[in-house]
Amino acid sequence: MKFKLAVLLAILLATVSPLAAQNSYELNTGWKCLPMAKANATGQTISQPTHNLADWQPAVVPGTVLTTQLENKEIPDPFYGMNNKRIPDIYETGRDYYTYWFVKDFQETAPSGDEQVWLHLRGVNYSCEVFLNGQKLNDKTHYGMFLRQTYNVTPHLAKNGANRLAVIVYPPDPVGKPNGGQAGDGTIAKNVSHQYVAGWDWIQPIRDRNTGIWDKVTIEKTKQVNLKNPHVITVVPGVRKPDGAQQPATIKVSAELENPTSKSVIGTLQYTLDGQTVSQKVSLPARSTQQISLKDLTLQNPKLWWPSGYGPQNLYQLKLQFLVKGKTVSDEETVQVGVREIQTEWNDRTQSKQVKVNGQKVFIKGGNWIISDAMLRFTDARYDAEIRYHRDMNLNLIRIWGGALVERPEFYQACDKYGLLVIQDFWMSGDANGRWIDPLKLEDQWTRRQYPDDHQLFIKSAADQVKMVRNYASLAMWCGGNEITPPKDILTALEDSILPSLDGTRWFIPYSNSDSMSYNSLGGNGDGPYTIQPISKFWAFKTYPFNSEVGSVGVGDYESLVRFIPKENLVAPQFLGADKKPSEKVDSVWEYHTYTGVGYEHHILPYGAPKDVKDFATKAQLVNYDQYRALMEGFSSHMWDWYTGTIIWKTQNPWTAMRGQMYDYYLDPNACLYGLRNGGEPLHVMYDPVDSMVMMVNNTFEMKRDMMLVINAYDMAGKKTPMGQVISEINPSMAKKYVPVNAAIKKLAQDKGMFLSLQLLDLNKQVISDNFYWLPDAKGEYSGLKEMPKATIQLEAQQTAKGKIEVTLTNPATNTVAFFNRLALVDAKTQQRLLPVFYSDNYISVVPGEKKTITMEYTPAADGSLPAVTIEGWNVAKQVISTKQ
Incomplete structure (x- = not known):
């Protein structure tokens, strides 16, 4: 059906909420709750300030039933071990089990004259009735996770200022069966809600489907x-x-x-x-x-x-x-x-769109984002840290995946601050919404293609959410859904009415791997692959020209694993079978937390079979670093020729998963982040392993001149072999080949492998770009690393400002290479890592006679005590040093 402008205008005038109001405050403490089955009273009665709440429990608002139960110690931490299996699932209990009353007493005197008082609920999942002081505020039941609510409560406020707000929140309907499929049996998508809560290949089901008052509740006061x-x-x-x-x-x-x-x-x-x-x-x-x-x-x-x-x-x-x-x-x-203009244009050579900002084309280096926390525990500080990590990865775009949310204003504020463009999907996915035949889905492909059940609610919610976030400079593109368009009437409303009328400034992509974004001449889905790849493949295999999802591995290091895996389950995967067809034996907790080892063993085993879980995690970091450095370097080497951009699947996890993450749920970065950071430098020197060329990429708008490109090789004993030195220049926004090193590398690496150091220096010999590779021997093994001599590195830590520490690493000239060192800022007493910490670099290698300085930024302790610094490397024993003031 065609979406009429008159209906649109009615929606526009109905959706209201403040941005940063003159006189408002949040109702975020002192809430109480009770399951509906235990309340035994109506909303009119419960919302009376005189009604007894003695038997009610403390509630988390903003939050969900599950976050409240966790706070009240009624359930174990669902992100640890197999605890999530111990929590009743709503599909088995029925919706009433997770239907709750939430009550808040607050002080606000009924105004005099023309003053007005407004109640805003920014997000309730899924439907609700709202009461204040014995009066029902909504004439009809409110539906929709993403539709904001506003009520003029002026006539309902108590004269003595003692008010009670009561909200009964009902779960989605249907809740979906978590049968192991993407979005379970798919029926969760019949709601205008997020889809991952019924489970996906990277997360287990959220047992209450995130039922609750999940976003901010505010009181706003105005005049007339x-x-x-x-x-x-x-x-x-x-x-x-x-x-x-x-x-x-x-x-x-x-x-x-x-x-x-x-x-x-x-x-x-x-x-x-x-x-x-x-x-x-x-x-x-x-x-x-x-x-x-x-x-x-x-x-x-x-x-x-x-x-x-x-x-x-x-x-x-x-x-x-x-x-x-x-x-x-x-x-x-x-x-x-933010004063800027976003444009797009078609690149005939690549057959894909390219993005322009303020008239300049920008090569997209992006990451796919799910959600900050799977149980919707959002904070400004967490958003800021996560977006800062994305900036530190040298990314310039985040795509919000369609099975989750239109992200919160606080997310966009952080993206504005750190310079991350955003593609915002609406609430569709190819899995739940019928792109493919799927035996795990309850209903057939044709039926799922028409989800959700209420198209007008989707349209109304979309209009409301566009108005909520449209002013942010970082928002660059809208997308109809993940790997599928919305149903025709919804798509028509978005394309022809909502976005032109409410925004009109941004590119609309019908779905995430649409041919209008990136022409798919290769067959398949138009995105991927998602598994670990041979390093050469990122350079030599031409994939989709603006790839919306391409990724690899992402297992955290040992310190990350022990945070959510019980001690008895800290067992490294065992690689079994013949050399050409190895298989894995994996612990059940690892499998529950979505570990995927498809092809992993081919990359781990060249470093030697893991001796234990810590050894496995260490070798996994070498693989992580190499994979993501190569991914970004390979795409960048072909920019404007093969590609206009790439978006990694995925850069973060909203729970304790073991795949697709540059940092873990606890905000502890792993080597993926630093490999990506290195490979994505705006001005970067790199090694093409396919044709053995040293290259440079310039992802800036300026010509770069008068630079010295220095190429050195090191053997396992630390002996340096100079391989070339040349004065260089490079035009804006291009990749360029410089020096072939094939013959030299083949000779030096043949027996035990080698190290390759690439540095770009300015005329004052200051390092502009520093890239350090470890290359295998002629058999593809890292035989030299397996028997590499130990190195003793000198470490000093100095506080340079509040919340900032500078660490200097010095490797004596008589040493071998101090290889792949992980620095960490830790509590001086407990030796536990501080989180989050922002390192200027990590997983660092220092050649003989070299000195490197790393900065660490963190939130200082309230008592002013200074943290310690630890270092541990491939051939460097663990050290702990104190920080000097």
């Missing part, structure tokens, strides 16, 4: 008029550069104004940006909502926002106000504005 859903568009014409004076940019601002009172209101809508004010007189009839567009502002010499690696992330604060009679502030919102 409520200012809501501001919209800021920035227009940056021409081709820009990050430095120097800028031609003007245009700022377009609009907002909705709601007058709930019985009288018309005359006033002024105005905003201030960079010291300039734009205003417009407005007359609002009684009980009406209007959208008002202000005159465009020409911003002279704007400070532009750029993706990470290309320029600074400048941000402005725009204050938008409505003044009654031009004098009294009725309401105001503050919007964070």
Whole structure:
């Protein structure tokens, strides 16, 4: 059916919520809860402040039933060991088991005059009834995980200021059977909700399907008029550069104004940006909502926002106000504005889209993101740390996978801060929504193709979520769904009505591996592969030209594994069978946490069969580093020729999984992060293992000149063999071949393998890019590493500022290479790693006679005590040193 504009306008005016309101506070403590079956009272009764709550338990809001049960020690940590199997699943218990009342007492005096008080619920999963002081606020049951709710509670507030809010929350319906399939039996997708909660190949089922008041609850106070859903568009014409004076940019601002009172209101809508004010007189009839567009502002010499690696992330604060009679502030919102323009164009050579920011084409180095926490325990600090890690990987884009959420404003604030572009999927997946025949699904492909059951709820929710996040500079593209388009009427609404009317500035991709994004001439699904690959394959095998999902392994190190695997299950996989067809014997807890070893043994065994789990984890880090460095180098080496971008599947896990992660659930990075960081440097020197060429890639907008490319080989004893030195230059946004080293490497590596050091120096001999490879012998074995002599490295740690430590590693000239050293910042007393810590580099190799300095940033202890530093390497014994002040 065709989506009519009149219906759209009704949706637009119905979806409301503050961005950063003038006078608001969050209701995030002091909640109580009780299962519906135990309440034995109506919402009208429960919401009376006099109703006795003596038998009620503390509740976590924002949170879910499961997070509340965990807080009250009713269930074990579902992310540890096999604990999740001990928690009743909603498919077996029935929905009533996880249907809960949530109650909050709060103080707010009924206002006098024309003041208004508003209740905002930013996310409830899945349906609910809302009561305040004995009155039901919603005429009809609210449905939809992603549809915000706003209620004018002014007439319902208690005169004495003692109020009670009561919300009964019902789980999704149906809840889906977790039968081991992607999204279980698929029926969870009949709801307008997230799909992974019924289980996927990277996560076990979330037992309550995340039922609860999962996002923020706020009280907002205004005068007569409520200012809501501001919209800021920035227009940056021409081709820009990050430095120097800028031609003007245009700022377009609009907002909705709601007058709930019985009288018309005359006033002024105005905003201030960079010291300039734009205003417009407005007359609002009684009980009406209007959208008002202000005159465009020409911003002279704007400070532009750029993706990470290309320029600074400048941000402005725009204050938008409505003044009654031009004098009294009725309401105001503050919007964070990054001045930039996103464009796309078709690359005829690659047969894929390429992304442009401020007129400059950007080679996309991205990561797929699921969700910060599978049980929806979101914090600003966690978002900031995770997005910072993505920036530190030298990525410039994150794709939000369609089986989860439209991400929260706090996520986008962090992306704005760190310069990560975002592709935001809507709530579809090829698995649940019928792209393939699947015997694990309850209903056939044709039926699933029409999920969800309520298309209008999906459309209404999409419109609401677009308005929630559309002002963020980092949001670059919308996507209809993961590996499948939404049903035709939903797709038409998104393409023809919602996005043009509510945004109109961003590229819309019908689905994540659409031919309109990346023409698929190779067959298959248009994304992948997902398993470990021979290093040469990343360089020599041409895959999809803008690959939305391609990945490899990601097992954490030993310290990561012990956090969630019981001691008795810390058993390394055993590699069995013939050399050409090995198989694995894997512990059951590892399997439950989605360990995948397909092909892993081919890459682990060349380092020697693992002696124990710690040895396995150490060798896995070598594989991790090599895989992700090669992935990004291989794609970058063919940019604008084969590829316009690549997006790794995946960069993080929202629970304690053992695959596809650059850091673990506890925010502890593994070698994947640093291999990717190295391979994704904006200006990078690298070795092509297929044709044995030393190459350089320049992912900046500037010509780079007067650089010295230095190539050295080292044997296992640390003896250096110079292999070339040349003054170099490279044009903007290109990859270039420089020096062939095939014959020399073949000779030096034949018996025991070798080390290859590539450095790019400026004219002051300062290192610009440093890349260190370990290469196998002629048989593909790391025979030299297996018998490598020990190295003693000198380590010093100095506090240089609060929350910042500088570590210097020195390898004496008489040593061999100090290979693959893992640094960690630890509690000086317990020796436990501090998390998160942001290292300027890690898994570091230091050649004889070399000194390297690493910075570590962390959150300081409240008592001012300093942490210690540990180091442990392939041939370096573990050391622990104190930090000097």
